[in-house]
Each structure stands twice: as structure tokens, then as C-alpha cells.
Amino acid sequence: MVLPGLASWWERRDTESKTTRNGDDTVADEVVSVRERLDGLPVEDRREALLDLVTRQAAVVLGHTSHGDVGPDADFLEMGFGSLTAVEFRNRLNAAMEIDLPSTLVYDYPTPAAVVGLIAEQV
Secondary structure (H helix, E strand, C coil): CCCHHHHHHHHHHHHHHCCCCCCCHHHHHHHHHHHHHHHCCCHHHHHHHHHHHHHHHHHHHHCCCCHHHCCCCCCHHHHCCCHHHHHHHHHHHHHHHCCCCCCCHHHHCCCHHHHHHHHHHHC
């Protein structure tokens, strides 16, 4: 389980993100917070926090009420990702982490664990 403070922050962020968009100043403030929170974590906790972020974003995009429905080895395509949801998912991760993930993210990195590996290399 992700550190309690970080987990509750992700939950608040998911709720707030439903009303914010990429051009909103709130997202820019959140990006700094995400990266700052990750920078201070040990490597294993950082990977766990990234996995929590990825599974939460996947759950939001798919309309799930809980990110517990998305396991680390779940296949994005088998979960129901299509081209539009794949782009929305990638865009949400790009905004949250201030990185540039490929548009083919869910096809090239078909599980949350694989996406975490890619993000960990970039941050």
C-alpha cells in the first residue's frame, strides 16, 4: 500500500481532476506536487506510488469506482481500453507527471506495471 498521505492525496486529486483540464492552473500546481512527493521517496516506495497513480488513472478513464479493479498485470486492452480511452489515459499521465508518453502507450506497454517501468525511467 502506498504511504497513507500519498494515497489520500491521489484520491483528492482524482476527485479534483474531474473538474480540471490541462490548461487550468490547478493542474500545473498538481504536477509540481506529484513530482515533489515522488522525489523524496525511496525507490520501492516511488514505484509503488507510481503504480497507484497509473492504476487510479486507468480506473478513472474506464469509469470504475475503485482503482482496486485494476491490477498491476491487468492487460489494458482486455480491460476495455480503446483508442479514445488510451489517449485520455496517456494525456492524464502526461499532465500528472509532466512527461511526454507515446500515443501508443497502452499498446507498447500493455499493463500498469509496464507503464510504471517506462515512467520510472523518465522521472
